[in-house]
Each structure stands twice: as structure tokens, then as C-alpha cells.
Amino acid sequence: MKIGGRSCCWVLLLWALAGAQHASAEPYLAVQQGYKCGQCHVNPTGGGLRNDFGAVFTQNVLPAHAFPGDAPAWTGKLGDVVRLGGDLRETWTRIDVPDQDTQDGWDLQELRVYGALEPIRDRLYLVVDEALAPGNAQTREAYARYADPARGWYAKAGRFYVPFGWRLEDDGAFVRAVSGINMTAPDDGVELGLELSSWSLQLALTNGAANAGTGSGSQVVAQSVWTQTRGRLGLSAAYTDAEAGARSMAALFGGLRTGPVAWLGEVDYIRDEGFPEGTRTLTTALAEMDWAWRKGHNLKLTAEYFDPDHDVDEDQKTRWSAVYEYTPMPFVQLRAGFRRHDGIPQNDFDNRDVAFFEVHGFF
């Protein structure tokens, strides 16, 4: 398939609608552009397989240099029914832990392929997200979603990522690692959603990660997001019932666009049962700045905070990151960054420094 004059107009129209001269990747991109997550992803709550818009965006708006106009374009679609996508991340990491030998080396961080069948256009989707590496293949998502585009609602059933807070690429961020709801921990159940012009509402009933396998229990998650062109505000709540103790969580998160800079923030409040002393209360927080100063370039600065137990003083941890993302051309992104962890001095692991360089291929 070639990009002709009509396709070029379409791309330019999309770009004009986006209202941006610069672009970058993932959740902050949605803030910078004023998009909902479903603008670029098949999944209305974001992540994974990209839709037509997302495919065009990643080839023509995201990179510093788009392919020539007569180059073949990739929309992710094979025919009218099948859609494919994928992500590969090969990462060199250097980790310095006080009083320990430095660890460094290359790792295949992930190789994932996405597939979707759309037997009834805009209504019925069958989606699979398969992690092929590292290790043996593992099904991350496999669900059916039926949508009513006219009324905005949808229903999803199967294995999927639960909607809670910002769906970040960095699963190690405190707000994602501590909440346990991230892109390494899908869950089985059903999700109901309503997509209105400015509002996104989700209600998910799942097993809860702690009940995977032989456990018994359930999890209910509710989320509402109010999206405007300048920013958004979201509220998530989750309750997980498990044999080892229940967990209640709430997250307040939001984003704001100021020129080429997108700001993201999230605060999570968590209460865990099942400890000898009774209940522990935890707090995590994220503040992120993304400065897309030039097309194909993004500087990301993040500050994170984690209080593992409100009843214990002086146990807090922080995590500071500076990451530069360069997307020279479609399908390829280079990322380099440094993360500084600060924690109690008794725990060397919590005071480590991490430097990384990543080659990210996607389609």
C-alpha cells in the first residue's frame, strides 16, 4: 500500500486535529494532545495494540523524520478483520548498589505481539497480547470486547489490564509497582465501560492478582476520568478481597499541558490488612514532566515518593529519574536514562543507581 495524495491529506488532517507541533509517546502523549487513551489504542483504557489512528500517529507525528511520502505505510491491519502490532525492548542496564559489585549487561526486556480480530467492525473485538520473551510465551491479555459506538458503552470479558491510575510504561514506578496494577499483572474478569465526549468510566470485576491460581476472592475496580484539551483528572478506587487480607486502594491522578510540556501526577492511598499489627497504610506518589522540545525528542523527569507504612517513621523511599527519548524514525525509539533511588541507609538495595539505554522497536 502506498501513501498517495489523499493519504497525505489524511495524515495532515490528523496532525492538525491533534493541534501539536511536537509529539512523544505513551500516557503523557495523550495529555500533550488532549486525547483519550482509546484515541490511539484498540483498548479504550490504553496500552498495547494501536488502532488506525495510533499507527498513523507513530509513523508521521511521533518520529523526528517520517518516511518519504511514497514509502509503504503500516496501519496494523491485514485485510478488514485482522490487526497486528508488537513491541520489542532490548535494554542495557547498569546497576550500582552501595557495597556490592556493579551489575551491567544487555537484556531482552520484552518481546510482545498483539493481535486483534474485528469480525463486526467497530463493535466486536477479540484481542490477544502475548509476551514471547523473556522466558516462554505468556498470555498477558486475551479478551472479547463488544461496543456500542453510538451510545458509548462497551463490555469486556477475559484477561486484561485493570484500569487504575496512569497506565505507565515504567512498571517499576512506585505508583504501579506498589499498587500491583501494572502491565505485568493482568487479571481475569469482566469490565464495563462508558466513553462519553469528556468522560471515561470503567467498572471491573476480577479475581484480584492475589487470588490468582489457588486463591479465592474477588476484586472490584472503578475509575472515572474527565478529559479536556488542556488536561484531565481521574479518580480510581479498588477493593480486593483475599484470604491473606483485603486491600483497599484509591488513586487521584491528572495531567496538564503547558505548551510543549506535559505534567502528570498521581497519588495512591492503600490500606492492607493481614499483618500481625493489623492494618498498614501506604502512600505512593508520582510527579512527571515531559518536555517535547523538538519533534521526535522528549525529556522526561520524574519524582516519586513511597511511604510503606504510615505508622512507622523515617521509612520513606524516593525515586528520581531523568530519561531522554529520541524517536528518529517510525518504528524505532532510543531511550537513555538514569534513576536514583533513595531509601533508609540500612538497605543498600533501596539506595541504588540505575543507568540504562534502550532500543525500542514497535509497529
Added chain:
Amino acid sequence: MRRRRQHVAGLAALALAGCAGNGEGLDAGGRPVGEGGADGPLVATFESIQAHVFTPLCTGCHAGATAPQGLRLDATSSYDLLVGIASNEAPGVQRVQPGDPDRSYLVQKLQGSAAVGARMPLGGPYLDQATIDVIRQWITDGAARTASAGSVATQSFALAQASPANGDTLPTAPRQLLVSFTRDLDTTRLDASSVHLAQVVEPDASTTRPLGVSMHAVVANPRALVVTPRSALAPGRYVLQIDAHALADLDGRPLGVNAGAGTPSGVRIVFDVEGAQ
């Protein structure tokens, strides 16, 4: 100008995101001293592995009702969710199969040889081989919840308890120091060079003044050693040092060496005395 103010305000908010705790009164797991049992070196017992590995390194993610793969590794839950429990990722493999570390999914995940998913801890740093060897030894010994007579036969020869413990502050000077180990001592190897007691000379904490001591094994407890300072301890900071090869168990293994493998490590206990004897 307005946009610049917005950016400055945002950067200021980032900088004020918070500071790490100073850890006062906490053990390495971030729990109040005494609660987590992280005193002493890592040895091949569940309590020690919990205190030195699971609590400080794993519970950042593996905690609460949303723990990945349903695996809570906090002190209350971890044993029941590890030993004899099938892995979620590879249901044919137990997370910990007593007596068989190679077929224990916990070890496979720590070594990066598991069939499914990423090596743990996720994103690193990964555990060094000596630490993994201690976990392997605990599993080889039967993966007991508490150290028993049966498991002691092959467990590490290491510090079990000390009084005063590392980090203690004593209101008065102790007449004797008690150090106990995980295995019976070879008392024939005890001599004056086995144990060193020194006072830290202020203000340079790296400078110490050796003190004379006498020592004897406890007849009723062949794993304990009593150290008696030859003179009363004045207020100040003290270091009790036992070198790795200064002691041996009845099998001839030096202090700090696991039954499997590992680098010998001695014992170093630092304590403070506030008042005179």
C-alpha cells in the same frame, strides 16, 4: 511569561516530592528493630531469609492483596505461599519444593532460569550467588519454617544471636558478652586471637583501641561463647569482631561458610555503652 511561571512551579513541585527516611530505629527491612529479625548475617533459615531478602527486597511489589501472581512475601504470608505451593506461571513446579532447589520455582526466578517471565527482582539488581546459595541451602535442608534439629545438621555455621546485638545501646556496661552460633563450636580452636574487642576512638570512627578479653565456651550450650572484657567498659562505642576463620564447627567449617558454597564472612557487632559499669 505566564507559561514560564507554570513550568517553574511544576519543576518546584517535582523537587518537593519528598525525602527518603533516615531509617532511625529501623532494620534493613524498614521495620522497627526487633520486629523483623534482621540482626546478624544471612543464614539458611526461613526467618533469616525473610528478614534479609524477602522483606527488604521483595515486599515493595509482593505485598498486599494485589501482589503479583498472588505471592505475598511479607513475613506473615510468605512461608504459607511458598513452600509446597504450585507456581502460577508454571503450575507443574512448586515455588519451593523442600529438598530440591533446582526444581523450586523461587530459585529459578532468582537465577533467571525460570520457564516464564522475567528474572527477579524485576529490573534488578539481581541477588548475588552467595545469597542465592543460602536460599538453596534452606531448601536443601527441607525448607523448614523454623530451624529444627533435623535441618541444623546441614545448615550454615553462622551467628545466631548476640547480646548485646548489633546496633544496641546499653544504659550500663555489660560484664560479659554472649555470642551464639547455629552449630556446635569446635572449642579446641578457641584461643586469644579468635575474638577481638575494641573501643572506637572518637572522633575518627575508623580508629579503634584494642581491649583485652577472655573467653570460654558454655558447657551447657556448645553453640555459645562468652566473652569477658578484662576491664570495665567505659561509655563509648565498641566493636566485637570475630574473623571468618577464627572459629570452626565440629565439621571443620569456618564461620560464615554455608554447607553448599559461599564466601566466608565473619561477625562484626557494634554497640554503644551509655553509662559506666
